[in-house]
Amino acid sequence: MGLTLRSVLTALVSLVSLSQGISLTGPRTLLVLEDDVKAQFQTLISDLEARGFTTTTHTPKSTTLTLFQHEERVYDNIIIFPTKLKGLGPNLPSSSFLKHATAGGNILILLPSSQDDNVPTAIAELATQVDIYLPPKGFAVVNHFDPADAIEPEHNTLLVDLPSFPSDTKNYFNTGEDKDAKLLYRGAGFAVGSSPLVQPILKAPRFAYSYDTKEASSFADDENVFSAGKQLALVAGVQTRNNARITFVAGGDLLADKSFTKVAKTNKMSGNRAFAKDVTAWTFKETGVLRVDGIEHWGEEFGKEVVNGDVYRIKHNVTFSIALSEYSYDHFKPFVAPADDAVQLEFIMLDPYYRIPLPASSSPLTQHKNSTTYSATFKTPDQHGVFTFAVNYKRPFLSNIHEKRAVTVRHFAHNEWTRSWGISGSWPWIAGIWVVVVGWIGFVGLWLWSKPVVAEGKGKKKQ
Amino acid sequence: MSTVKSVLFKDPASTESARSILRVLILLTIAAAAVASRLFSVIRFESIIHEFDPWFNFRASKYLVKHGFFDFWNWFDDRTWYPLGRVTGGTLYPGLMVTSGAIWHALRMISLPVDIRNICVLLAPGFSGLTAFATYLFTKEMKDSGAGLLAAAFMGIAPGYISRSVAGSYDNEAIAIFLLMFTFYLWIKAAKLGSAMWGGLCALFYFYMVSAWGGYVFITNLIPLHVFVLILMGRYSGRIYVAYSSWYALGTLASMQVPFVGFLPVKTSEHMAALGIFGLIQLVAFVDYLRGQVPSKQFNTLLRALVILITVVGFTGLVTLTVTGVIAPWSGRFYSLWDTGYAKIHIPIIASVSEHQPTAWPSFFFDLNMLIWLFPAGVYLSFRQLRDEHVFIIVYSVMASYFAGVMVRLMLTLTPIVCVAAAITVSSIFDTYLEIDSPEEQEEDSESKKSKKEKAKEAGGFLSSKAPFVGIYSITSKVAVVGAFSVYLVLFVLHCTWVTSNAYSSPSVVLASRMPDGSQHIIDDFREAYYWLRKNTPYDAKVMSWWDYGYQIGGMADRTTLVDNNTWNNTHIATVGKAMASREEVSYDILRKHEVDYVLVIFGGLLGYSGDDINKFLWMVRIAEGVWPQEVQERKFFTSRGEYKVDHEATDTMKNSLMYKMSYYKFPSLFPPGQAQDRVRGARLPSEGPVLHTLDEAFTSENWIVRIYKVKDLDQFGRDHFAVSAFEGGKKKKGKKGGMAGRAAGKRGRRVVRI
Structure with a gap:
């Protein structure tokens, strides 16, 4: 032992x-x-x-x-x-x-x-x-x-x-x-x-x-x-x-x-x-080595409970954050991008739909020791498909950061659309439907319960 | 004679119960025969899903069973059409999967857990039994139950239908033909009775049909056509009105609930006929009502004139709306129904599918055998009676015959009516020749003859329908004709069995060949390769292949594909075609952009498997050329004499194309120098095989049918792959980049200014 x-x-x-x-x-x-x-x-x-x-x-x-x-x-x-x-x-x-x-x-x-x-x-x-x-x-x-x-x-x-x-x-x-x-x-x-x-x-x-x-x-x-x-x-x-x-x-x-x-x-x-x-x-x-300490992405629909999920929906806000640290001789320290440079995020399906700068975030979701968290929020495009979050940060003398996370951006499910009565333009049509329904039931009621006035006339028609 | 008759056949009324038991027994036997003859593929091979499309249906069924109906409904498939994905739930006909899913759940409910695969494999044979039953019902409405039984038997074993419904052929047609026949039966019933209930039932099954197969458009047009012809014949009646209105209103609303169909019934030309007839029949009903109020002899003429006028006005309106773009123009597949050359010129992707080719005439005999010559006789017999339902048979025959001639796969819609018509013929022949009594002894006959005549007169039919009834007097002729037809029927059964067992029972995923000693040798390259992919590549690996194999890769290898048999995005398919048809430098960029990890090609040159990618290659080129006419040119793949060659005469474009290189990579090394032989194209290949720079051979199956290549990663040192191969091949860097071999850049250094 x-x-x-x-x-x-x-x-x-x-x-x-x-x-x-x-x-x-x-x-x-x-x-x-x-x-x-x-x-x-x-x-x-x-x-x-x-x-x-x-x-x-x-x-x-x-x-x-x-x-x-x-x-x-x-x-x-x-x-x-x-x-x-x-x-x-x-x-x-x-x-x-x-x-x-x-x-x-x-x-x-x-x-x-x-x-x-x-x-x-x-x-x-x-x-x-x-x-x-x-x-x-x-x-x-x-x-x-x-x-x-x-x-x-x-x-x-x-x-x-x-x-x-x-x-x-x-x-x-x-x-x-x-x-x-x-x-x-x-x-x-x-x-x-x-x-x-x-x-x-x-x-x-x-x-x-x-x-x-x-x-x-x-x-x-x-x-x-x-x-x-x-x-x-x-x-x-x-x-x-x-x-x-x-x-x-x-x-x-x-x-x-x-x-x-x-x-x-x-x-x-x-x-x-x-x-x-x-x-x-x-x-x-010993210098100029970058390390990715964490990548987190989450959407507004699930909130921060579902982090790094596989599926997002079109036209919804998504937040992406990446924590970067830099090695300096014997320790990692937060990586600070040069003033005239920015870490960028691309949201790609064949071609980038977004290329946005990732500013350093003051309140990251997960606090990483000795690293800077870069984060941005954007709205997914109105296009379903397999998209890739890509951080392609390749700068002279810094080690390459090429992080890709493929996620599915799906269409609206059948029960996620606005209901018909939620659209004000549909009200005349809905009213029309109900007028027809009520009118028809009323007509049937009238037809069934109103006694024919002249029985002879009906008999004639039959012939 | 009469004693014999009285012994053999008692009074029909007294034997009715025995007859019905017999009918049930016969129908059950027919259903059993129909199922049994479709099991050749399981016995010969194994319980396996066949061909291409069934693999997708199978995959979708598994998804349905695993995730439930609502997830299936909203299924976004991110493992096909990478990276576009496919809104699968909204772009498929869910009827088939829902049917097998329901069967799966029902069996589990009664504690019979059956693997979904077995349900999928056996669904088509199971439904063929039901099709036979539906055909029986349909034919019974046309003639009698005797003809119905014959029609059921024909339908059960006709190769034209078996070709799409053997065990394992898990395609939409598997249930669609049953639904087609049953919908037609309900329609005939509704039209006969003028019943809104039967019309409603017809609409219900129409909805099932819409949810199961794109061929529902056939019903959508055939029923209005039937009604239209009846109106033109002056046979409008309240029954037709009730049947049609209830079917159309309910059926159209129901069909719009299928997401893939959606608003098509009110937007596209294919559905306009049904809408137009719906409007027309309202007018006709109104005019008819007027006639009831104001009786007049001229009214009939007026009515007809009105009908024709409205048709003309409606048609003009339709054309105008189509031209102005309010109604979607006809889709390409429908154009190709009218002009067989249309697809070849305009939509290569449709023309490239073999089942969209026009039918060759021998296949009519192959698929229908003796039925094809009994078919016109049946149609003729329908003319003789020409009740409303017989008009339906005639209309159906004309339409289906045309379409079957235009497109091979539509042989399937012709088969039921051929069976029905042939059954009517054979049944009439037997009715006539199996009468034991001679006609002169029979009093009833003349009566029935008379009544028939009267009926025909009442119906206001054709001259032919007034032909006198002629009986058969001699026993010899009876025996001869009946005997001959019995032999024909036996031969028909033999033919059907032979065709089924030899032509239609191959899964095409597994190939069979005969060894010299006659034993069966299984060639299992496809599954070998797909299983290799499944076991040796990462789960999210992307596999590029020609679209034919997309469904199989998705189903068997469970890997992401770029294109598949759904062919919804022509540009994406053209991109794959371009990658296959271009030089490696061009292709590599496409492969990188689409994040392709593996490329799969089918190569039959070693075994003589003719359905390989080199033979399909020209279609890839054509489809790519349609999108990038500047970059891919079909002409450049032909020699100066206009030949498509793969040997040393092949053009440079051909030899440098990725497809050629992948197919013949290392192939000559199998043979003694200079002896490399492509068995499909009968060509002797150059002894120096092609060299690949950007791909690595990853896997080649036993008979070289499937070859898989891995796309190389970018070079670690930023060189292009040609430079890497040159360096690794021991050659020194030369040319503009090099300078003094390996030593330096020359005295003047690099003159490219670096910023």
């Missing part, structure tokens, strides 16, 4: 400790790097471990490395560090990364900063699959107008502002203390396609461009420029439909120890270390 109790307790405790894990995906992190590279990223790795990640290190060519065991993910997160190799090992083909992400795992990919280093084929293939296009070997980003180090002739190290986004997008990448800190960047950049799943996190400054250093050592003509300005992305995040995240950092030095220094120009600490934390936190799902 005591033994079982203890084992249950142990299980509970281990569960609790698991749930305190910082990443929503899980703490098991695979570091793919060669030994000499590890030294360059000591701070990044120790910062991760300090946040609760458990790391396992493998070299790219490792033969014992396997991402799946019994068709289950072995690791929750993978970091591919820059490597000089042309290809990763046989256990890391591009398809294994896709499989890992399909199974819900996250991947952070650091591309080499030096233009002389290779991008492994598997990584380039993976990038192409998610609509990210890497330049060939030998490309580098330069910014002649604002070099980090004026003495460096190539102007290859850039000073980049921390990311900023329009006001309808939440910014998870500028959470450090110094909002105006500059990032030190060195790398080749890449181009991003038009897929809605890819979002550039860090873009190159307006005057920066990526060019082929082998063709032109210090300048570039149009032929040798890969991309430029805001179209040139330095860091980009991909969020798959099942909310796995893949982040490409075009220039691993951005997160390397050597960038966590003072910037000579401003004489302040660079923002790289804080940015590294933000990027890894987003990629490994």
Whole structure:
């Protein structure tokens, strides 16, 4: 008895400790790097471990490395560090990364900063699959107008502002203390396609461009420029439909120890270390993860006793509410939509009949801890059918909310119409009916009880 | 001779009780025979619901039994016509389900709990016994009980009726033919007696008929036509007036209580004849009353002129109202009754149903055998007597013959009158030839002859009805004719049994074939596939198939369907047709929009099952083309020589259509390379089968008749499915998206500006 109790307790405790894990995906992190590279990223790795990640290190060519065991993910997160190799090992083909992400795992990919280093084929293939296009070997980003180090002739190290986004997008990448800190960047950049799943996190400054250093050592003509300005992305995040995240950092030095220094120009600490934390936190799902805590819908006809019923009636008021919370490192907190953005509800049968904003409700039906309840009331359309309440909230850097609840909107039953006497226009007709009924009965009565006056006349008629 | 007669046949009056017992026995035997011959399907196969529509009726009956009458009345079915749903309670004829529901409750009340399925399966045979009885009553009114018994026997086993009433054929017609005959019997009775009670009863059964079958319109038009013809013949009488007025007033009000019918009786052209005759008969009655007051020889002529004038005025008014749109114009199905080519051009969805095709002449002999040549003789005999009720037979014969020629399924309405007319013929022949006495010995005969003559004269009938009575003198001719007809009758029974057992007892859900050793081999692919759906897919999975299989999927697999045999929404059906007839890129968007999870196709190429989807494919194309003429074009499915091909000559549009791909997916892999053979179309297929990108094969039944595909979800990484297959197939991304294979986007990067 005591033994079982203890084992249950142990299980509970281990569960609790698991749930305190910082990443929503899980703490098991695979570091793919060669030994000499590890030294360059000591701070990044120790910062991760300090946040609760458990790391396992493998070299790219490792033969014992396997991402799946019994068709289950072995690791929750993978970091591919820059490597000089042309290809990763046989256990890391591009398809294994896709499989890992399909199974819900996250991947952070650091591309080499030096233009002389290779991008492994598997990584380039993976990038192409998610609509990210890497330049060939030998490309580098330069910014002649604002070099980090004026003495460096190539102007290859850039000073980049921390990311900023329009006001309808939440910014998870500028959470450090110094909002105006500059990032030190060195790398080749890449181009991003038009897929809605890819979002550039860090873009190159307006005057920066990526060019082929082998063709032109210090300048570039149009032929040798890969991309430029805001179209040139330095860091980009991909969020798959099942909310796995893949982040490409075009220039691993951005997160390397050597960038966590003072910037000579401003004489302040660079923002790289804080940015590294933000990027890894987003990629490994410590930030920007939304959770639906509850969906409730009810109609006026049944009141709040029947919640989440299957059937509604046409032309009746329906209230829909959804409770959303957001994960932030180690806890869920109420999700507050950005000021210029709104959570929307669609009421769909083939096409949306309604698309209405869901304002935050002050008095929700069920109080959820640590979540905001968004709610709206509307009248069902005069059309029966199978309708779907759909909340399709897909925003950059937030995990996808695509909740659908199909309900039947039925027609009026035979006894739910207004009765005939309830319609004033019908009164003349009803009166007409009763006049006929009463008149007929009266006539029959008269006919039956009035004695024929002349009996002879009747007899004549018979003949 | 007379001693023999006196021994064999006593005075008719003294044997009346024995005769009535005999009649009851014979009727019971006929009913038993009628039921028994319909049980072939249960014996050969099992107690199972047949074909397509019965599956819906069965499902509706289960719903009725489970949820009660009022829920059934207001039933909104959200598992068909996804996502539109169907107001099923208001768009069906509830008579059939309510009947079986009532039987179910009645049996439970007497502690006989019977499964609703068995009631549904055996309802049609049970009612066929009642139909035989109704036919007996009807024919008895026309001639005598002898003819009635013959008619009952014919009706009991005529294949034309059996085709729609074998055990398991749980369709509206199962009870409707009984109701049709019984309503007609009551009408004849009412018209004969001029009784408001019989007219009221007629209206009651008319209401039952309206609640059971859309074919009630046949009664709605036939009875007024009968009355109209009688008025034109100058046979108007108070009896007709009472019978018709009570039937029409009560029957129309009652029929309007069926939600599906509603206000149709006062709004649509199909019902205008009955309304018009109702008005006419009031005028005629008024004029008749006037005549009673003012006797005049010219009055008759005046009356006829008036009748014709009013008819013309009424008809013109009707046309005007129809043109101006006050009265709904005739529905498509009715147009196709007048012009057999109409549906083919204008409403492909009606033309695509095989039972709406014009009848081929052999099927008259197949379904009615010798009755079809006895039928005109019976009509002729009706002309000879030509009382009011015989006019009904004539009118019925003419109308039903026409309609049976236009539409295969209306053979069903012809069958009863053919049985009645044939029974009158055979009975007259037996009356004449089975008379043991020779005519000269009989005094009564001449008397009866005379009286007949007088009767005919009184009736003011035709010349033929005044023909002299001719008796049969020789025993040889009597024996020869009676013997010949007995042989015919035996042959008829053999034919009926053979047709029933071979042609009409297949459930079509289960197919039967013969093994080389003669034993029966059951092909059960449909149920195998539907059961797979039922057991392996989520309860709310949506299955898309051509509408033919909608009811079966709903009934057997219990899954949500997009379209079914109800065909109330042409656009929705055309959408499915478009999805089947388009390229995968186009189809996938349609499938996603309708949240389709599985697609089901019927493919007969392996087994030689000719009723498969590729053979129906052109109808899908036509129906889709009717709605989207720009996107789906029938012409593109034919080769340049105008042939419909599935082999290597097939057009690109054909080969790229979803239907073609789903049908032949992996099919060539069954055969040695280059040997793939489609047994239905006799075509040799290309050795490279079609490739599917947006669907996964989920299930293929044993004989490949049913193939089910699962619609793939959107790609996790936002790629289209063609790119996914290309990547998984090991090919590198090429073309506009790729650049240097897998390595990079080329020196110039992506030139698509991202905002």
